[in-house]
Amino acid sequence: MLSEKMGRRKFMKNMSSAFLGVATGHLLGSLPFARAEKKPVLEYRTLGKTGLKVTTVSMGVMNCSDPAVLLRAFDLGINFYDTADCYMRGRNEEMVGQTFKGKRDKILIQTKVHAHDEKKMRASVEKSLRRLQTDHIDVLVWHGHSSPEEVSDPNLFEFMSKMKKEGKVRFTGFSTHSHMASLLREAAKSNFHDVALVSYNFTHSKDLKEAVALASQSGIGIVAMKTKAGGYKKAKMGGLSPHQAALKYVLMDQSVSCAVPGVTTIEQIDECAGVMGTSLSKKNLEELKQYQSFLQGRICTLCGGCVGECPYGVARGDLLRTVMYHDGYQNDRLVEEVLEQRQLRQNTKLCSECSSCSVICRRGLDMKAQIRMAEEVLVHLPAAGKQFGVKV
């Protein structure tokens, strides 16, 4: 299109002129580079018996799309980074190593190893060291323990002890996504583990909270992951965004040393870091609890990932937002506001008549079920429904 209109030479001339600041008219001119920005108030906690001082908001690197995000986190003062040997077949570790070259002594790295025979585990650690471009790993955790037997396996512990003695690893622990409470209780009985990486957020049970406290009291440093639980209420709470509120909720538990929210963009790490030095009111916490049941596998986080994927241009986010407002917040006034602003009637009709949906939710939401729920919401809103011509 561009080339057809103007040709390469003319394009180059225009680009060069503009970029060199020669073109008249619309240039904004150069601005001071890297302007001073308000940085977050850094909060540190001790990572259990390791004694390491970690920023309460740390970073899960796995979903990180670009080294720029890591550099931003570093500039913000975040000092603890969680990665794994297997993430993208080691490419994630490579990104950490490459990005923090020359900065290694200013950061702490946690990575993982899978349970195998000693030869394979040793090879895995060696590979991690090479990819991370370092001579030591600050925290090495077993990846994905799921049974108390694994947590107290003396063979695994023996290997970890060797790694420590050889200076390859400073501290060790385990990560878990399932049966977390029982694993933490088992870990608290022994002196095996320095750190536990657990899925922990406001949707989790009192039982897990108690187990986290027990493990923490035994000296295990608790690192929380999956802190956002997918997000929730869009309206800000106490000056915090939804993700910030969820993160803050986790950090209000003093048993947690730090959280490693999975971060993809610079904007997200800015948002997460902003949580340090803030607080939630009791009322906010009560609200947070109320939405807990609503969240279970149902909520659209309005991440925008599906925007533009529908060939008919249906804005799924708006449809799903009505479900969230009606079903989760029980606030039909908000639904009506959305209806007033958007062409939801046409969208709903298009969706209900569409035989195959190509829109995919990256958070695992069942889109068809959500659309059905959106239709039901509109049916239950006679006033708004009539206004927009929806059959009621």
Add this chain to the structure above:
Amino acid sequence: MVMTLFVLVGILIWCEASSGATPLESLIPRKDLPKEWTLIHGPQIYNKKSLFEHINGQAELFLQYGFQKSVFAIYQNKERKENQIEADIYDMGNVVQAFGVFSRFRNEDRPGGFGLDSYLDDHTALFYKSKYFVLLYATESNPDSLRQFSKLISSKILDSSPPLKVLSYFPKNGLKSGSIQYFPEGLLGHKFLKKGFRATYVDDEKESHLFLSVFKDPQEATNALKVYKEDLSKKGKISSANLIPSGIKALKGEDPYQGKVMVLQKGFYLLGVIGFEKEENAENRLAEFVKNVK
């Protein structure tokens, strides 16, 4: 009653066949295995909820890329039991997302000659074809068997769609082989750039990148360019201009983390070059890129 049942089964078979969908389990080789191999585990299916049980936290990345379901199996060498090959076939929903995951996993350009594009080393084979991303892991060095299994699985994926056209938009000169990646969100680490492709170029041992950010419509692309400009003006350095009267917009600046950047809008795309040293090279490359993008 029997007749009704017969008709129902017939309808089901017809529906399956007419949908063109390949049942995921059927992509796992079973009876047609290389003679020295045997299936010892699976096929085991994982869905969005259970994927964490299989690959732990890495499941998040797959979900980000539109993961639908996957099937897993383990093969064992009949003579050497410790010699095993693990196979994972992921249904990623569409070919773009399948390519996306593939592009995040491959380390360098070591094509194995299967699927739409592939990677092969002593222990690992990766490829994508249609909406499937396939990952094979060998416990012992075994590139020949990995290639054999990969070809077998590839042949079972009947969809013969061509490679993504967008990949051909990236100029070849200076392109680091196997460096084009797709990100479903957060291109260049920026939320506002949303989804898109990034490729690495090497000039005099210095790396720079071309990127293509994809939006719903031209207006959304224009808005993103505006946000980009605001972001650079806050955090970096910028000079910006409407380059020509026809409404094509562009900006030039310096990103605090990525280096020098030039971006312009073409339809519902933003195209850019970032991290370069020599402006002339970067401009030439961007111009070729713009010309290629249809």
